[in-house]
Amino acid sequence: MNNIGLVTGASSGIGRALAHEHARRGRDLILVARGEDELNTLAESLRQKFSVDVLVMAKDLTETASRQELFEAVEADGLTVEYLFNNAGFGGAGQFVEQEWSLLSGMMELNMRAVAELMHLFLPGMVARGKGKVLNTSSTAGFMPGPMQAVYFATKAFVNSLSKGVASELQGSGVTVTALCPGAVDTGFADTAGLSDSKLFESAATPQATAAQGYTAMEAGRLEVITEIGLAVAIKGFIPFVPERLAMAAIKKIQS
Numbered sequence: 001m002n003n004i005g006l007v008t009g010a011s012s013g014i015g016r017a018l019a020h021e022h023a024r025r026g027r028d029l030i031l032v033a034r035g036e037d038e039l040n041t042l043a044e045s046l047r048q049k050f051s052v053d054v055l056v057m058a059k060d061l062t063e064t065a066s067r068q069e070l071f072e073a074v075e076a077d078g079l080t081v082e083y084l085f086n087n088a089g090f091g092g093a094g095q096f097v098e099q100e101w102s103l104l105s106g107m108m109e110l111n112m113r114a115v116a117e118l119m120h121l122f123l124p125g126m127v128a129r130g131k132g133k134v135l136n137t138s139s140t141a142g143f144m145p146g147p148m149q150a151v152y153f154a155t156k157a158f159v160n161s162l163s164k165g166v167a168s169e170l171q172g173s174g175v176t177v178t179a180l181c182p183g184a185v186d187t188g189f190a191d192t193a194g195l196s197d198s199k200l201f202e203s204a205a206t207p208q209a210t211a212a213q214g215y216t217a218m219e220a221g222r223l224e225v226i227t228e229i230g231l232a233v234a235i236k237g238f239i240p241f242v243p244e245r246l247a248m249a250a251i252k253k254i255q256s
C-alpha cells in the first residue's frame, strides 16, 4: 500500500468524504470507526471507483486501549501511515449540570484523548521519515465558549490549540498539522448531538465541500482552515471585540 491515509470516523459524514478525497488522488486508505459494515461498504466502493487498496480496522476509539491496538495492527501489517485524519468526534447539546457524565466523559475521550494519542503514536514515524501530514477535524466551536454545548466546544478548543502548538514544534521537519474548522455541516452530527431542530443546521454545508477544503489546506500545510467565510470574518475580526457575556448569550440562543 502507498501514500496511506488513516481516517477515523470514516463510516459517515466528513470522514467518509475525506476518505473519498484521499482515494480520488489514487492514495490508499485505512478506515476506522465502530460501524464495520459501513466501513466495508465504503471500502468496496472506493476500491471499485479509484482502484486503491483499502483496509478496514473497526475500533471504538473511546476505549483507552483502542488507539495503541490500532497503531500495533498497522505496524504488524508493515504499513506506513503518511496522512493521519483525526476526524471521529461527536457533540451533545444540553445544560452541563444535567448531562450524563458518561456522555461527557466519552466525548472528551474521543474528541481529545484519542486525537492526541493517535498523533503521539503516528507522528514520531513521520518525523523520522521527514514527511507526513495530519488533519484534525476541529470546529468553529473551538474558538469560543459554547453554552448549551460547553464540553463539546471545550474539546474543540483543545483540538485547535494542540494542532497549532504541535504544528509549530514540527516546523521545518517536513511534517505538518492542520486544524479543519467547519461550521454546521449536514452529517449525522446534528442528530447525535440532539441539535436536529436547531436553526444552525438550516443552511449547513455539505460534507463533500468541507472535506475538499480541509484536504486542500492540509496539502498546503496550513495551520487551520475555517470553511465558512462569514464565520471566519466573525471569529477573527468581530467576536474578539464583543463583550464575552454578550457573545455567549447569542451562542446560547442559537443552540437552544
Ligand SMILES: NC(=O)c1ccc[n+]([C@@H]2O[C@H](COP(=O)([O-])OP(=O)(O)OC[C@H]3O[C@@H](n4cnc5c(N)ncnc54)[C@H](OP(=O)(O)O)[C@@H]3O)[C@@H](O)[C@H]2O)c1
Pocket (backbone or CB within 6 Å): 008, 009, 010, 011, 012, 013, 014, 015, 032, 033, 034, 035, 036, 038, 059, 060, 061, 062, 087, 088, 089, 090, 091, 110, 137, 138, 139, 140, 181, 182, 183, 184, 185, 186, 187, 188, 189, 190, 192, 207
Ligand atoms: N457536522 C457538523 O456540523 C460539524 C461541525 C464542525 C465539526 N464537526 C466535527 O466533524 C467530525 C466528524 O463528524 P461528522 O459531522 O461527520 O458526524 P457524523 O456523520 O456523526 O460522523 C462521526 C464519525 O465518528 C465516528 N465515531 C463516533 N464515535 C466513535 C467511536 N467511539 N469510535 C470510533 N469512531 C467513532 C462515527 O462512526 P461510528 O458511529 O461507526 O463509530 C462516524 O464515522 C467530528 O469531529 C465533529 O465534531 C462536525
